[in-house]
Amino acid sequence: MRVAFVGKGGSGKTTMSALFSRYVASQGAPVTAIDADINQHLALILGVEQPPEPLGAHLPELKEHLRGANPLIASADVMVKTTPPGRGSRLLRFADLPYSVPTPEGPRLMVTGPFGEDDLGVACYHSKVGAVELLLNHLVDGHGEYVVVDMTAGADSFASGLFTRFDLTFLVAEPTRQGVSVYRQYRDYAASYDVPIAVVGNKVHGPGDVDFLREHVGDDLLTWMEHSAAVRAMEQGRSFTMDDLEPANSEALAVLLKHLDAREKDWARFGAQAVDFHLRNARAWANERTGIDLATQVDPGFVYGPASLG
Template sequence: MRVAFVGKGGSGKTTLSALFARYTAHRGGPVVAVDADINQHLGMVLGVEEHALPRPMGSHLAEIKEFLRGENPRITSAAAMVKTTPPGRGSRLLRLPSADGPADDPVHTRFSVPTPEGPRLMVTGPFSEEDLGVACYHSKVGAVELYLNHLLDGPGEYVVVDMTAGADSFASGLFTRFDMTFLVAEPTRQGVGVYRQYRDYAADYEVPLAVVGNKVHGPDDVAFLREHVGDDLLVCLEHSAAVRAMEQGRPFTLDDLEPANARALGTLLAHVDAQEKDWERFGRQTVEFHLRNARAWANRAVGEDLAAQVDPEFVFGPTRVSLHG
């Protein structure tokens, strides 16, 4: 299952992404946490030292594309692949590394590292000196979209993505790549304002969305969120001294978490597990956004009609396609 955490900058979505990834990994099964935020802090919250961070996917797009395209005859070269290019017959597809074993494909081997609490970490990477003033961050986030487009994830397998802040996620089709999107909202007008914006943008795209109240101090905060969010409010996490200590760099384990907040993480996982995997929607929207991007900019940028990359005979889903080594 693919899970996105979105919300206003400063809402705590990176911290909640890390807590949820840790909690889920502790219950077994593979978990990959992906830092797709322009502010790259997920590794730090997961306990990975800066010198031990994985290679940034966004800086190695050509290598990733070359592997994923495999022997797909519809893709003329790695350079002809864009962030929305869908898989087809001959493409290489990915499975998540097992929870207790090494990765066995070049993407996970080269671009992920284990973390002390169990999840593997992947990162898009920050801006480099060469990017400043000439590149937009979506060129790096495109690596995550390609990764998810070529991923076969099954029951009990999880990808947790810390997304960019606010509604910036809608600058690409990446927002449709998830089985569940958790919008992290503080009990403030700004927090619920981002929720309304995200809800309205996502409404036409069948995006499963639930609100996670964060930094809640009491019943009045819960009532405020309920008034403005309604039934989309799934659960609230109270203000946490343990989390604050973790954010200040002090030692932290899940056992330090307040019981109410630990139960809230359990509610999130149960909600994810209750979602039905909709491969038909995933495939349909993958093709839709690829064709939309092809018409808008990609055909012109690549110099080809990228609609030809769509394989009408390819069926998305792990029970109906095979992996290619």
């Protein structure tokens, strides 16, 4: 299952991504966390001193690997972030996710990589995030396997089709007007694409904060995290394990996992949206960039999901 954490900058979505990844691992399940935020802090929170090789630095190799023997893709040079798989493409199983490192609490970590000096003023961060979109397009994950993605802050997550690559999106919202404003934006955008979302309240200090979230978020409020001294210690770099987390907050993480596990994998929707966003990007910029009609890369006979593994 793939899950994204989104929210306003400072809402705590990176911390929530880390806590959820750790919780899933503590239940004995395999989980890979991916830092797809322009501010690369997930490694720090997960206790990794040396982050893995950034995906953005290996995009040409990733494209060549995923292209495989797909006859509709002439070369890796004409693959873009939205290029969908087809018959002959090299698909990824969960265990095949590349460029990851283990973390002390169990999850593996992948990162898109930060801006470098050569990027400043000339590159868009979504060129790096595109590596994640391409990987998820080619990933065939199974039940009980988890990919957790820490997304860019705010509604900027909608700047690419990556927001449709998940089984569920958790929106982290503080009990403030600014916190719920991002929720409204995300709710309205997501509704147009049948993207399921659930709201996780964060930094909740009491019943008044819960009432505020219920008033502004309604039934989309799934659960909430209380203000946590243990989490604050973790964010300050002090020793932390999941056993240090307050019982109410541990239960909130359990609610998130149960809600995610209850979802049915919709491979048909996933495939249709992959093709739709590829065609949109082709018309908007990619045909001109590559010099070919990228609609020819779509394989109408390809079946998304486990059946594609043969």
